[in-house]
Amino acid sequence: MGNPGKRPTTYEVLQSHGVDRRTFLQFCAAAAAAMGLDATVLPQVVQAMETKPRIPVLWLHGLECTCCSESFIRSSHPIAQDVILNMISLDYDDTLQAAAGVQAEECRTKIMKDYPGAFILAVEGNAPTKDGGVYCTIGGKTFLQILRETAAQAKAVVAWGSCASNGCVQAAHPNPTGAKPVHELISGKPVINVPGCPPIAEVMTGVLTYVLTFDRLPDLDNFGRPKMFYGQRIHDKCYRRAFFDAGQFVETWDDHGAKMGWCLYKMGCRGPSTYNSCSTFKWNNGVSFPIGSGHGCIGCSEAGFWDNGPFYNRLSGIPVPGIEFTPDQIGKVAAVAAGVGVAAHYASYLVRKGVEKVKAPAPAAKSPEAKD
Amino acid sequence: MAKQRVVVDPVTRIEGHLRVEAVLDEKNTIQDAISSGTMWRGLEVILQGRDPRDAWAFTERICGVCTTVHALASVRSVENALSIKVPPNAEVIRNIMFLTQYVQDHVIHFYHLHALDWVDIVSALKADPGATAELAQKVSPHWPLSTKGYFSDIAATVKKFVESGQLGIFANAYWGHPAYKLPPEANLMAVAHYLEALKWQKEIIKIQTIFGGKNPHPNYLVGGMACVLDMQSDNAINIERLNMIKDLIAGGINFVENVYVPDLLAVASFYKDWAAIGGGLGNYMAYGDVPQNGIGDPSKFRMPRGIILSKNLSEVLPVDPADPAQIQEQIAHSWYEYPAGKTSLHPWEGDTQPKYTGPTPPFEELDETKTYSWLKAPRWKGHAMEVGPLARMLVGYASGREDYKEVVNGALGALNVPATALFSTLGRTAARGLETKLCAHWLQEEYDKLVANLKAGITSTANTEKWEPASWPAECKGVGFTEAPRGALGHWIIIKDKKIDRYQIVVPSTWNASPRDGQGQVGAYESALIGTPMAIPKQPLEILRTIHSFDPCLACASHVIGPDGEELASVVVR
Numbered sequence: 001m002g003n004p005g006k007r008p009t010t011y012e013v014l015q016s017h018g019v020d021r022r023t024f025l026q027f028c029a030a031a032a033a034a035m036g037l038d039a040t041v042l043p044q045v046v047q048a049m050e051t052k053p054r055i056p057v058l059w060l061h062g063l064e065c066t067c068c069s070e071s072f073i074r075s076s077h078p079i080a081q082d083v084i085l086n087m088i089s090l091d092y093d094d095t096l097q098a099a100a101g102v103q104a105e106e107c108r109t110k111i112m113k114d115y116p117g118a119f120i121l122a123v124e125g126n127a128p129t130k131d132g133g134v135y136c137t138i139g140g141k142t143f144l145q146i147l148r149e150t151a152a153q154a155k156a157v158v159a160w161g162s163c164a165s166n167g168c169v170q171a172a173h174p175n176p177t178g179a180k181p182v183h184e185l186i187s188g189k190p191v192i193n194v195p196g197c198p199p200i201a202e203v204m205t206g207v208l209t210y211v212l213t214f215d216r217l218p219d220l221d222n223f224g225r226p227k228m229f230y231g232q233r234i235h236d237k238c239y240r241r242a243f244f245d246a247g248q249f250v251e252t253w254d255d256h257g258a259k260m261g262w263c264l265y266k267m268g269c270r271g272p273s274t275y276n277s278c279s280t281f282k283w284n285n286g287v288s289f290p291i292g293s294g295h296g297c298i299g300c301s302e303a304g305f306w307d308n309g310p311f312y313n314r315l316s317g318i319p320v321p322g323i324e325f326t327p328d329q330i331g332k333v334a335a336v337a338a339g340v341g342v343a344a345h346y347a348s349y350l351v352r353k354g355v356e357k358v359k360a361p362a363p364a365a366k367s368p369e370a371k372d
Numbered sequence: 373m374a375k376q377r378v379v380v381d382p383v384t385r386i387e388g389h390l391r392v393e394a395v396l397d398e399k400n401t402i403q404d405a406i407s408s409g410t411m412w413r414g415l416e417v418i419l420q421g422r423d424p425r426d427a428w429a430f431t432e433r434i435c436g437v438c439t440t441v442h443a444l445a446s447v448r449s450v451e452n453a454l455s456i457k458v459p460p461n462a463e464v465i466r467n468i469m470f471l472t473q474y475v476q477d478h479v480i481h482f483y484h485l486h487a488l489d490w491v492d493i494v495s496a497l498k499a500d501p502g503a504t505a506e507l508a509q510k511v512s513p514h515w516p517l518s519t520k521g522y523f524s525d526i527a528a529t530v531k532k533f534v535e536s537g538q539l540g541i542f543a544n545a546y547w548g549h550p551a552y553k554l555p556p557e558a559n560l561m562a563v564a565h566y567l568e569a570l571k572w573q574k575e576i577i578k579i580q581t582i583f584g585g586k587n588p589h590p591n592y593l594v595g596g597m598a599c600v601l602d603m604q605s606d607n608a609i610n611i612e613r614l615n616m617i618k619d620l621i622a623g624g625i626n627f628v629e630n631v632y633v634p635d636l637l638a639v640a641s642f643y644k645d646w647a648a649i650g651g652g653l654g655n656y657m658a659y660g661d662v663p664q665n666g667i668g669d670p671s672k673f674r675m676p677r678g679i680i681l682s683k684n685l686s687e688v689l690p691v692d693p694a695d696p697a698q699i700q701e702q703i704a705h706s707w708y709e710y711p712a713g714k715t716s717l718h719p720w721e722g723d724t725q726p727k728y729t730g731p732t733p734p735f736e737e738l739d740e741t742k743t744y745s746w747l748k749a750p751r752w753k754g755h756a757m758e759v760g761p762l763a764r765m766l767v768g769y770a771s772g773r774e775d776y777k778e779v780v781n782g783a784l785g786a787l788n789v790p791a792t793a794l795f796s797t798l799g800r801t802a803a804r805g806l807e808t809k810l811c812a813h814w815l816q817e818e819y820d821k822l823v824a825n826l827k828a829g830i831t832s833t834a835n836t837e838k839w840e841p842a843s844w845p846a847e848c849k850g851v852g853f854t855e856a857p858r859g860a861l862g863h864w865i866i867i868k869d870k871k872i873d874r875y876q877i878v879v880p881s882t883w884n885a886s887p888r889d890g891q892g893q894v895g896a897y898e899s900a901l902i903g904t905p906m907a908i909p910k911q912p913l914e915i916l917r918t919i920h921s922f923d924p925c926l927a928c929a930s931h932v933i934g935p936d937g938e939e940l941a942s943v944v945v946r
Contacts, residue, residue, distance in 0.1 A: 064927065066435070066437050067439060070436050081571065091541075094382045094385075097384050128412075132732070135726075135728075137391075139381045141733055169433040174417065176414030176417045176418065177414055254834040258600045260607060283585065287582060287616075288586070293582065294598040300589075306418075312423070
């Protein structure tokens with residue numbers, strides 16, 4: 001990554017900030033923990049931080065709400081300050097940078113010129129493609145043009161959040177601006193999709209630190225998502241899962257089941273169809289996650305989740321081909337023998353998995369050039 | 373010398389995409405200014421035909437910086453339409469989340485979005501750490517991070533960072549500009565607090581996570597809140613959660629009292645000339661919020677409601693968001709069309725279509741005599757209005773509220789400036805800090821109310837009587853309002869056949885960043901920029917100061933409702 005020898009390594013920068021080796025090792029351990037790595041790979045992390053230069057990052061904003069940036073600065077390990085000052089060189093980010101107007105645009109074009117093929121492009125939001133892209137302009141240019149010209153020079157692209165990964169709210173029906181996710185608009189560059197509205201803070205910093213540490217992209221699934229953070233459904237590791245299996249559901253808001261923390265499936269919870277780390281990492285340094293605070297998951301990291309509503313209709317309301325046990329039936333079965341409920345749920349899981357594969361959009365890496 | 377036109381696009385350190393163009397006279401004073409919102413997402417079009425109970429989640433995504441406020445306004449609009457009264461605990465929990473948002477968001481604005489307009493990072497290199505420690509101890513005697521050793525470390529960090537040649541977000545800015553007035557020690561102290569605030573903000577916001585499950589974008593619920601209160605359950609808000617909230621509130625009050633407000637007054641004391649710059653319209657509007665007796669009783673709001681016209685603090689006029697004669701939106705200079713032409717419409721009647729008639733990108737300049745923005749021009753009884761912290765503080769002050777008078781008079785006394793200093797860029801920035809101080813203490817009081825309710829055995833958090841659509845009338849309409857950190861926010865909804873028929877949002881930055889209206893009246897940003905002297909026109913520092921003093925939020929500001937039509941009627945809810 002970057003131009004070794006030209007820019008100082010992370011360790012050199014930390015050293016020059018007066019950080020001693022012990023503190024540096026603690027820093028590496030925290031970075032490793034953020035990525036869910038165990039202690040055995042710590043030497044690799046240390047070695048990477050000692051030898052890799054700080055890589056320039058250009059962070060563009062298109063049609064979005066800035067929740068991804070807000071989430072990013074909530075990261076607890078590493079904290080945003082460490083990322084911005086010590087790990088990357090955040091050379092363009094119109095939400096945080098001091099320069100404006102012409103001077104801000106110069107920051108972007110300078111990095112494109114000085115580091116062709118050697119900077120990371122981070123994209124928050126997506127581009128409107130309808131009517132020549134007039135629904136988002138920066139410096140008089142369309143965001144679509146800026147995105148494409150910047151991506152053409154980048155080494156890799158990180159698509160922050162559901163806007164950049166799969167379209168999100170402005171792409172919900174009828175998608176008035178023709179908003180399209182990044183992987184549908186650029187080609188020839190690796191794209192890491194980091195969906196969620198927003199993504200979990202430590203997932204965001206974890207993706208960046210993984211790339212910096214191992215000098216490679218994380219393993220991605222068919223949707224271009226890092227497997228390490230999007231490999232399992234929220235339902236798989238939900239602490240309320242036992243109540244689903246036992247047929248104990250919240251039936252109405254603030255009822256006895258709600259107070260006891262029973263399963264929110266009947267209140268519309270999308271945990272069973274949503275791939276994300278919310279039920280393991282949780283939010284805001286592990287304080288809670290939506291289900292933990294009594295509201296179902298709305299599935300904010302899944303493509304097209306806005307058009308999978310109403311959110312309070314239970315998932316079984318979505319037509320699914322084949323046999324589907326309803327929670328009511330599971331509940332009845334569970335009343336007789338809890339074990340049968342588990343089996344029924346496993347069957348429905350297999351069915352749903354198959355359905356999702358059919359519904360899946362094109363993988364990020366193979367996406368065609370957009371025709372706008 | 374001919375007039376020159378300065379273009380600032382992107383305006384950075386804001387939310388969303390804003391373009392400002394200023395026309396300077398031969399002395400480099402701004403004669404005229406235009407404010408253009410350069411993004412549009414069409415959320416109100418997207419909302420049509422959907423379940424009203426889902427609207428909060430869609431509208432919350434209007435903005436991730438003002439996360440929470442659109443969700444709150446949305447659930448209130450639906451509750452207003454369906455005549456749902458939320459339980460007292462839901463009101464208190466919403467108030468706690470609301471006030472948490474203020475304390476966190478105002479601090480982020482001051483340090484991370486606004487401070488670099490006043491603080492010269494490169495000048496901090498020249499600071500003497502010992503003298504900085506003395507300054508910090510004088511400014512804030514109760515804040516522990518104020519030793520010579522601490523500031524030596526910060527100075528070393530800044531020095532090495534600058535010397536690395538990789539300035540990142542601080543690159544290519546206006547360091548050394550003659551408009552920077554702080555001594556090096558004050559700059560170093562501010563840089564230290566920029567970093568401290570960045571660490572602190574992720575703590576206070578955990579209060580929203582406890583009640584709403586995550587932040588940004590916590591969960592809300594029509595009829596109350598989904599989180600439950602049960603002192604005997606480990607799956608509910610219980611004593612462990614209450615203790616966490618209590619600690620976080622104490623930390624918030626500490627930071628605001630001992631870092632934010634002292635820094636604000638210290639910085640302001642070097643920029644008193646800005647108490648005469650950037651005043652603008654002089655018309656202020658606040659819907660009010662933080663209800664103590666239900667949202668239907670504005671007389672009991674902690675943040676009072678009212679209108680001030682022409683800087684006249686001796687009179688506070690009433691405002692009613694539900695009155696069709698009061699709030700209307702114009703589109704004379706906006707990239708929209710109404711079926712009835714370029715007229716004025718109340719949000720319940722709003723019926724517009726996007727129609728881009730600006731220059732074809734890439735373009736160099738906009739034309740203020742034609743259409744030039746994705747923002748509409750909202751007006752109150754025909755007047756352009758400013759909304760936000762200054763409007764709220766002035767309404768509270770002019771209403772004679774003792775708590776408001778105390779903090780405002782305290783700051784005016786500390787800076788030794790008259791009340792007229794409030795009508796300015798500096799007044800706007802100061803008002804935000806003073807409001808945060810009020811909010812931090814109200815946060816504690818709302819927490820105490822929640823505990824008192826629990827002691828009295830009151831645990832309900834949701835009213836589910838009208839949860840099922842079968843209980844709704846065939847057609848109804850409602851208005852939900854709140855005070856977003858950036859100002860008065862309203863959501864207007866019409867529900868027909870259990871679905872959203874129309875949804876219209878008028879947000880703070882639409883008021884403040886408004887383009888000209890049909891009568892040629894400029895908006896708040898445009899007005900505030902006029903008369904501002906610029907030292908170096910190519911370096912728009914003075915423009916950034918005044919625009920940032922409003923805390924722009926452009927993702928919020930641009931939106932439109934679509935017409936009823938076959939396409940929208942065919943929304944398939946799967």
